Amino acid sequence: MNRIDRWFLEHAAPAFIGFTVAGDPDPETSVRVANTLVDGGVDILELGMPFSDPVADGPVIQRADQRALAASTTPDAVFGIARAIRSSSEVPLVLLTYFNLVLNRGIERFYQDARDAGIDGVLIVDMPVEESDGVRAAARASGIAPIFLVAPTTSAARQDAIIARASGFLYLVSVLGVTGVRDRVAEETVSLIRRVRSRTALPLAVGFGISEPDHAAACCEAGADAVIVGSAIVDLIERHLDDEEGMMTALSTYITSMRAAVEKEYR
Amino acid sequence: MEALLELEGAFARAQADAAFQRSLSTILTEYAGRPTPLTFCTNTSRNLGCRVYLKREDLLHGGAHKLNNTLGQALLAQYMGKTRLIAETGAGQHGVATAIAGAVLGIPVDVYMGATDIARQGLNVDRMALLGARVIPVHSGSRTLKDAVNEALRDWVASVEDTHYVLGSIVGPHPYPLMVRTFQSVIGEETRAQCLEKEGRLPDVILACVGGGSNAMGMFHSFIDDPVRLIGVEAGGEGLDTGRHGASLCAGTEGVLHGALSYLLQDAAGQIAETHSIAAGLDYPGVGPELSHLTHTGRIEAAAVTDGEALDAFGSLSRHEGIIPALESSHAIAHALRIADQLGPDDIMVINLSGRGDKDVGEAALRGGVSG
Numbered sequence: 001m002n003r004i005d006r007w008f009l010e011h012a013a014p015a016f017i018g019f020t021v022a023g024d025p026d027p028e029t030s031v032r033v034a035n036t037l038v039d040g041g042v043d044i045l046e047l048g049m050p051f052s053d054p055v056a057d058g059p060v061i062q063r064a065d066q067r068a069l070a071a072s073t074t075p076d077a078v079f080g081i082a083r084a085i086r087s088s089s090e091v092p093l094v095l096l097t098y099f100n101l102v103l104n105r106g107i108e109r110f111y112q113d114a115r116d117a118g119i120d121g122v123l124i125v126d127m128p129v130e131e132s133d134g135v136r137a138a139a140r141a142s143g144i145a146p147i148f149l150v151a152p153t154t155s156a157a158r159q160d161a162i163i164a165r166a167s168g169f170l171y172l173v174s175v176l177g178v179t180g181v182r183d184r185v186a187e188e189t190v191s192l193i194r195r196v197r198s199r200t201a202l203p204l205a206v207g208f209g210i211s212e213p214d215h216a217a218a219c220c221e222a223g224a225d226a227v228i229v230g231s232a233i234v235d236l237i238e239r240h241l242d243d244e245e246g247m248m249t250a251l252s253t254y255i256t257s258m259r260a261a262v263e264k265e266y267r
Numbered sequence: 268m269e270a271l272l273e274l275e276g277a278f279a280r281a282q283a284d285a286a287f288q289r290s291l292s293t294i295l296t297e298y299a300g301r302p303t304p305l306t307f308c309t310n311t312s313r314n315l316g317c318r319v320y321l322k323r324e325d326l327l328h329g330g331a332h333k334l335n336n337t338l339g340q341a342l343l344a345q346y347m348g349k350t351r352l353i354a355e356t357g358a359g360q361h362g363v364a365t366a367i368a369g370a371v372l373g374i375p376v377d378v379y380m381g382a383t384d385i386a387r388q389g390l391n392v393d394r395m396a397l398l399g400a401r402v403i404p405v406h407s408g409s410r411t412l413k414d415a416v417n418e419a420l421r422d423w424v425a426s427v428e429d430t431h432y433v434l435g436s437i438v439g440p441h442p443y444p445l446m447v448r449t450f451q452s453v454i455g456e457e458t459r460a461q462c463l464e465k466e467g468r469l470p471d472v473i474l475a476c477v478g479g480g481s482n483a484m485g486m487f488h489s490f491i492d493d494p495v496r497l498i499g500v501e502a503g504g505e506g507l508d509t510g511r512h513g514a515s516l517c518a519g520t521e522g523v524l525h526g527a528l529s530y531l532l533q534d535a536a537g538q539i540a541e542t543h544s545i546a547a548g549l550d551y552p553g554v555g556p557e558l559s560h561l562t563h564t565g566r567i568e569a570a571a572v573t574d575g576e577a578l579d580a581f582g583s584l585s586r587h588e589g590i591i592p593a594l595e596s597s598h599a600i601a602h603a604l605r606i607a608d609q610l611g612p613d614d615i616m617v618i619n620l621s622g623r624g625d626k627d628v629g630e631a632a633l634r635g636g637v638s639g
Contacts, residue, residue, distance in 0.1 A: 052538040053413065053524065055420045062407055074536045100523045104537030126526060128268050153269040153427065175425075 003092035003120045004145050004168040007043060008203045014220045016262045017205055018042035018255065019096070019230030021064040022081045023050055023073025025241055030068070031084045033237060036248045038091045040255030045085065046228065047119075049078045049097040056125045060231040063238065075101055075110075079117040086118030094121040094147060094168070099135075107134055111142040121145035121168040129162045136165060149173050150196060152188045159199060169203035169226060172196060174210065174219070193222040213261030220262060229258060270427040275442040277347045282449070287346060294338050298371060299328045301335075301453065305461035305617070310587040315607035320470070321590070321620040322458050324482065331593065331622030332454060332482045333364035337433055339450035341368035344431035351430040352376045355419040357384055357412035357478070358548035358595065359391025360622055361435030366400035368433075376400040379418040381410040384547050390626050409541040412478075412551045416525055436479025437555035440526030444555050451485025458617060459489045466615055472496040472606070475619035476598040477516065477569070478549035480558040482621035487567060496568065499558060500602040502544030503571035511543040515554040516562045516569035524552065529559040545574035545630070546594035548622075576601040578636040581624060593622035594630070 007015065018037040023030050034045060048054075050068035054061065073081075082093055095114055102110045102124060114122055122144050127135060129148055139146040145168030150159055152175065162170065174189040189206065196204055206219040207228030216227040236254060240247035281287040295301040303323040312319045324332035337354075344352060352369050354376065356362030362378040369376035378395055382404045385392055395402050408414035416439070423432040437444040437451075462470050473490060475483035477499040487497045504512030512518065512532075519530035524539060532540040532552040544550045561567040572580075577594055580601035585591045592600060596619070603618050610616060624631075631637050 053408065053417055055417045055525070056424070058421070059407070066408075069538065076536075100531070100533070100539070101537045103521075103523055104533065104535075126523070130268075151269070151424075155269060158268065 002143060002145055002168065003090065004044065004094070007092050008169070008225065011043070014224060014262050015043040015203070015205070015226035016041060016216070016259050017044040017046055017207070017226050017228040018233055019046040019048060019228060020233055020237070021048040021050055021061060021068050022078040023068030023071055024064040024234065024237055025067045026071035027073055027077050027081055029244060031081055032244075032248065033251065034081070034085045035088065036251050037233070037255055038085070038089050040252045041259035042091070042255060044092045044094060044226065046094045046096055046230070047078065047082060049075060049095060049101055051098040051101060054098065058231060060234050060238065064234045075105060079113050082117035082119050092120045093118060094123060095119045096123045096125060099124050099127050102135065107138045108141070111138040111144055115142040115144055119144065121147045123147040123149070123171060125149070129158070129165055132165065147171055150192070152192050159196060163200045163202060166202060169205045170196065170200065171228070172204055172206045172224070173208045174206050175208055189219065190222040193219065193224050197223045213257055216258055216261045217264065227262060270423065271440055271442065273347070277343060278442050278446050281343055281346050287342065291339055291342055294342070295335065295453065299334050299338060300326065302457045302461070303327055305458055305465065307465070308588050311584070314587065315604065316612055317607055317610035318466070318613065318615045319603070320462070320615065320617045322454060322486065322617060324454060324619065324621050325590065325592065325596070325623035329360070329364045329367050330625065331360040331364065332451060332485065333361045333435060334367060335453055335485065336435065336447050336450040336481060337361070337364040337368040340431065340433045340446070341365070341372050341374060344374065344433070345372060347431065349429060349431040350374065351426070352433050353379070353419050353422050353426070353430055354433040354435060355379045355412065355415035356435065357381070357415065357550055358546065358593070359384065359388040359395065359626065360548060360593075362400065362402065363391050363394050363398065365433045365435070366395045366398035369400060370398050377422070378402050379405050379415040379422070381405045381412060381415050383410040384412070384415070387630060388547055388626060411542070411547070413524075413539065413553070420525070436481040437484050437557060438479040438525060438527060438529070438553055444527060444557055447481050448484045448488055448557065451481050452488045454482065454485040454619065455487060455489030458486060462615065462617065469493055469495055470615040470617045471610065472498065472614070473617045473619070474498045474500055474599040474603050476549065476595050476621060477501050477554060477558065478513065478546075478551050478595065479553070480555035482619055484555060484558055486619045491561070491566065497566065498568045498570055498602065499562065500598045501569060501571045502542070502546060502549035502598060503573040503576070504543040506573055507571055512571065513542040513544045513549050513551060514571040515552060516559065517571045519554070527553070527556040529553050529556045530562070545577060545634070546598065548593070548595040549598065570602050572598040572601040578631060578634060580604060581627070581631055582636055590620070591624040591628070592620055593624045594627040596621045597624070
């Protein structure tokens with residue numbers, strides 16, 4: 001069974017999903033960042049594959065992509081980072097990428113390489129479900145969960161089309177816009193969780209703009225099965241570029257506090 | 268996606284709506300100055316030994332073909348009830364054209380422009396400000412056109428409820444390539460009628476410069492099924508072998524950028540390459556999907572012209588015809604000069620003069636392209 005499916009089957013508590021850009025600030029440190037996130041209590045790890053034109057990402061993650069690319073983080077290097085994480089952990093791994101990187105490598109080869117690197121799910125940020133037959137076939141053949149975004153503007157009909165084609169979990173975009181840290185969980189986020197919850201039993205993971213323990217708790221209370229934290233983690237990396245030990249300590253402290261918020265909600 | 272579906276539906280309704288089409292036709296005629304002339308170039312024809320015509324999009328209000336599209340999209344935005352326009356711009360021509368459309372229709376405009384382009388297109392930055400638009404500098408990536416598109420897309424996903432994104436070329440996700448080509452097709456429709464009227468037959472060859480490809484597809488669309496040679500001329504920059512150019516059709520490989528499959532300039536892993544051209548409007552690593560397809564099938568020829576050749580053509584047309592062409596359009600002129608010896612004295616060549624070159628005089632002077 002896919003590690004993502006197994007995680008949600010075996011755990012009744014909401015999952016805490018942490019995101020980092022593979023190769024940020026460089027491939028070697030990036031493996032250490034990932035291991036620190038996992039040791040700190042991340043249940044599922046999302047790795048971003050750095051892309052030159054990450055149109056769905058805000059400035060924090062754009063800068064991380066640029067740092068990773070400057071450190072020669074090719075897709076080959078990203079799969080190497082995934083293998084290094086996998087060598088010491090059974091944490092479910094989800095890869096976030098943009099379609100040109102998949103197409104360039106060859107769709108089938110991309111998914112085979114992802115599977116061989118121990119990756120469990122792939123989210124292609126700029127791939128609408130309507131165009132996804134080819135990538136879903138390749139994902140299925142490699143045992144990888146195809147993960148899709150659902151936005152507050154996604155119509156009920158498209159929600160159903162996505163639900164019918166996704167597996168692993170649904171990635172709910174909590175607010176309109178790009179990734180980035182925001183002040184609070186919007187009313188529209190809570191309403192989105194409730195609307196999608198009524199249509200599917202797939203796990204619901206909420207991301208884009210979640211950075212504080214209160215946000216995580218509010219999403220879980222509304223019925224989310226997981227919260228995704230990205231920009232806040234990447235921001236901590238950026239603040240400690242000259243101090244690797246300080247980076248790891250800061251990440252560890254932050255993850256512990258977020259983890260506690262998710263667990264408190266469950267109790 | 269929902270925004271694109273909404274736009275696709277509205278565009279289809281507007282195309283079938285006689286009132287919308289009347290508004291568009293009226294504003295193009297009475298405000299923008301259509302039809303633009305098809306000018307016979309006496310001196311150049313004599314020098315080249317064939318019959319050379321220019322389609323004068325430089326005479327359209329605003330100084331470039333861009334207004335055909337921005338007026339169409341701004342009317343469509345009103346039709347959809349949107350109250351704000353955003354746009355990306357490279358050379359600034361599309362930004363100016365969007366600012367003009369916003370001003371005349373009373374819709375606020377924000378324009379994203381790469382910091383590098385802001386530095387080299389100061390005149391257009393000032394024009395946009397004067398027209399009431401806000402210019403937002405983009406400091407990410409290569410700080411040119413593709414980064415401005417990225418930033419406009421980021422704005423749009425957060426503001427889609429009240430905002431229409433006026434994309435300036437035949438690139439990006441459906442329905443943009445179709446919609447922009449439709450609004451620009453007036454260029455080819457007029458050219459066809461004007462050539463038939465003046466010459467009693469269609470041209471033998473038509474040239475247009477290609478960045479994203481909107482002036483080229485706007486011109487070519489009416490001639491796709493005719494025995495007319497169609498040539499898209501790209502930015503050869505410092506030469507195709509230097510890697511510093513913007514020639515996606517000539518030197519690119521298949522890829523997906525901004526939601527469309529086309530030829531792209533990219534590295535071995537699929538990271539989008541930084542491009543270079545003396546003409547900011549051609550400084551884009553992709554090209555329209557329809558133009559890519561028609562080049563792939565062989566219907567349209569692709570060629571590239573270097574910065575130096577474009578600069579020579581810029582000077583040549585200015586001196587011989589008294590018309591200062593945009594550096595973008597100068598690429599099409601340069602290639603026309605190059606292939607003229609393939610044509611006989613009765614052969615007809617049409618060059619789409621997509622914009623005027625006032626904005627480029629400073630840049631050309633810096634590079635020694637003004638004297639002599």
